[in-house]
Each structure stands twice: as C-alpha cells, then as structure tokens.
Amino acid sequence: MIRSLLLSLTLLCAAPLASAQNAPAVALPKVKLFTTGGTIQSKGAHRQKLMEYSDGKVGPAELIADLPELKDIADVSYTEISNVGSPSVNTEIQLRLAKEINAWLALPDSAGAVVTHGTATLEETAFFLNLVVKSDKPVVVVGAMRPFTAVSRDGPFNLYNAVRTAASPTSRGMGVLIVLNDEINAARDTTKSNTYRMETFVARDLGPLGYTDSDQIVYYRKPTYRHTTRSEFDVSTLTTLPRVDVTYDYQEQDGTAIDAFVAAGAKGLVLTGSNADAVKRAQAKGVLIVNSDRKGAGRVVESAKGASQNRISADNLPPQKARILLRLALTRTQDPKEIQRMFNEY
Numbered sequence: 577m578i579r580s581l582l583l584s585l586t587l588l589c590a591a592p593l594a595s596a597q598n599a600p601a602v603a604l605p606k607v608k609l610f611t612t613g614g615t616i617q618s619k620g621a622h623r624q625k626l627m628e629y630s631d632g633k634v635g636p637a638e639l640i641a642d643l644p645e646l647k648d649i650a651d652v653s654y655t656e657i658s659n660v661g662s663p664s665v666n667t668e669i670q671l672r673l674a675k676e677i678n679a680w681l682a683l684p685d686s687a688g689a690v691v692t693h694g695t696a697t698l699e700e701t702a703f704f705l706n707l708v709v710k711s712d713k714p715v716v717v718v719g720a721m722r723p724f725t726a727v728s729r730d731g732p733f734n735l736y737n738a739v740r741t742a743a744s745p746t747s748r749g750m751g752v753l754i755v756l757n758d759e760i761n762a763a764r765d766t767t768k769s770n771t772y773r774m775e776t777f778v779a780r781d782l783g784p785l786g787y788t789d790s791d792q793i794v795y796y797r798k799p800t801y802r803h804t805t806r807s808e809f810d811v812s813t814l815t816t817l818p819r820v821d822v823t824y825d826y827q828e829q830d831g832t833a834i835d836a837f838v839a840a841g842a843k844g845l846v847l848t849g850s851n852a853d854a855v856k857r858a859q860a861k862g863v864l865i866v867n868s869d870r871k872g873a874g875r876v877v878e879s880a881k882g883a884s885q886n887r888i889s890a891d892n893l894p895p896q897k898a899r900i901l902l903r904l905a906l907t908r909t910q911d912p913k914e915i916q917r918m919f920n921e922y
C-alpha cells in the first residue's frame with residue numbers, strides 16, 4: 577500500500593517535468609556582442625591585482641564561455657572589432673563599430689547589440705553610437721572596473737545584465753544605453769566620475785534611466801533629446817571625421833593650445849573657457865568654436881553675446897561629448913546657427 581502510494585506520488589511529481597521537456601523550445605532573442613577591449617577583457621598577474629593588469633587579453637569567445645548563464649537569456653553571437661584600451665579607440669574603430677551594429681540591427685531577426693569597451697572613454701563611443709545607430713533596437717555599452725582575473729570582478733555580472741537589457745523589448749527606443757553596477761544610464765547624459773570605484777558611471781544632473789534588477793529590467797524615464805532613428809547624422813559612407821580638439825581652462829591660459837590645434841588642422845574647437853584673442857585668430861581661419869565647461873555638470877546657457885561672436889553653446893554636454901557632436905555636425909554644415917540648433921536638439 578505504502579509502496580504504491582509512493583509510486584503514484586513519484587509519477588505525479590515527474591509529470592510537469594516530463595511535459596516541460598516535450599514542450600517546443602522557445603527561440604531566445606538574438607543578441608550580438610561587439611568587443612572592443614578594455615578592463616573587462618584584461619587579465620592581471622594574480623587575483624588581487626586591480627591595477628596594472630596587462631598580463632593578457634580576453635577575446636569574445638572566452639568572455640561568452642566564462643558566462644554559461646547567458647545561454648538561458650539570449651542567443652549570443654559575436655564580432656571582435658578590436659582588443660585595445662579605450663584611450664586607443666579611434667575614429668576608424670568607431671566608424672567600423674557603427675557600421676557593423678547597423679548591419680546587424682537591420683536583420684529582421686536580431687534583437688539587440690552589446691558593446692564591450694574600456695571605461696575611460698566609454699561615454700564617448702556610447703554617445704557617438706547614440707547619434708549614428710539607425711535602429712530602435714537596444715544597443716548597450718558595457719565595461720568593468722576590475723579585470724577579468726580579479727577576485728570579486730564586476731565584468732561578468734555587468735555583461736550578463738547588459739545582455740538582459742539588450743534582449744528586453746522594454747529597452748527599445750531608449751537610445752544607446754550604458755549598463756554597469758546594476759544601473760541603466762543614457763549614453764548622452766552619463767560620464768565616468770571616479771577613477772577607481774565601481775559606482776563610477778553617473779548622469780550627474782539627471783540620474784539613471786532604470787535598473788537591471790533581478791526580477792526585471794525596469795525603466796523610470798526616457799531620454800527626450802534626439803537619438804538613433806531620429807538623428808540626422810549618417811556615417812554609412814564616411815571613412816573619417818573632421819578633426820576637433822578640446823582645450824582645458826585654467827588661470828593664465830594664454831591661447832598656446834588653441835593656436836597649436838588650429839595649426840594642426842582642427843576644424844572645430846571645444847573650449848572650457850577661452851583666450852579671446854586666440855579664439856578670434858582661430859575663427860578667422862574658419863574654425864568653429866563650442867563653449868563647454870570644466871565643472872562636469874550644468875548647462876552652458878546660450879547668450880546673445882556668445883551668439884554675436886558665433887560661439888556655440890554645448891548645453892550640458894561635457895567637452896569630450898561636445899567634441900563628438902561637433903565632429904558629426906561638421907559633416908553636415910559649417911553654419912554656427914545650424915550647429916547651435918543641433919546642440920539644442922541632441
């Protein structure tokens with residue numbers, strides 16, 4: 577009697593499992609990983625090494641193999657774009673990355689894209705993609721503050737959450753996203769704010785868009801400035817971008833840097849203050865001037881005086897991001913009023 581009771585109990589418990597096994601497999605969202613390098617793909621000499629980790633590089637296949645949990649959330653493929661520290665990410669890499677992402681997202685069955693990137697200049701590439709990706713499908717840029725080999729490394733969970741975010745339909749139309757440390761931030765608004773801590777990416781004036789919490793990818797707000805499918809910038813036929821440089825302001829800045837950048841062929845300059853005489857010399861040579869600021873938060877408000885001097889206000893873009901927008905603006909026009917319109921919209 578007890579034996580037959582036990583037998584029927586075993587059968588009852590086994591039933592749901594058996595039917596789950598026979599159920600048709602649900603196709604997972606197709607997410608492609610585009611790797612460029614950075615700390616997330618770096619190896620240190622030992623597990624406590626959190627700095628000077630140049631003892632090896634991790635390729636995309638190793639990144640994916642290291643995280644078998646990805647198989648439960650997405651069908652992940654990859655393209656290696658580069659494997660460099662982010663200060664070495666250049667125009668050529670950025671253009672190739674944008675073109676490869678656009679080709680991938682144009683496929684009817686692709687769901688989204690994830691880009692690995694060093695954190696030092698991550699926000700620049702993310703903002704560039706925000707302006708030139710031609711799709712509403714999610715593009716998520718991810719990095720890590722600790723190398724692949726470190727104890728308590730942050731890379732794998734950041735990557736897992738980036739893939740979850742890219743696979744989530746709720747991420748569509750949000751523009752390019754930055755995911756680290758459980759937060760989802762807008763590419764335009766976010767900057768690396770700390771050299772060493774894991775809570776480094778912040779949108780100082782505006783806060784995160786949402787979180788990669790364990791129950792769901794959750795959003796609380798949407799970017800309003802133009803991006804991706806509403807952007808007028810098109811890099812599909814470009815092989816280079818106009819030279820734009822940045823000068824940093826401090827007491828007794830005498831304009832040497834401005835003159836040097838103009839002599840080197842700059843078509844535009846982003847300033848964080850200015851030497852009026854050097855600016856006039858630059859403008860006389862047709863160089864476009866954008867006023868940003870070194871404080872890292874807040875708007876540079878448009879002024880009648882600035883406009884009368886053909887100076888463009890960067891809104892609240894930090895200099896390194898104003899540079900990205902000015903380079904793209906110069907592919908369309910030289911007119912300061914038209915470029916000011918772009919700074920007000922993107």
Ligand code: ASP
Nearest residue numbers: 614615661662694695696
């Ligand atoms: N040096 C690294 C870079 O490639 C820093 C990082 O990825 O966190 O930007």
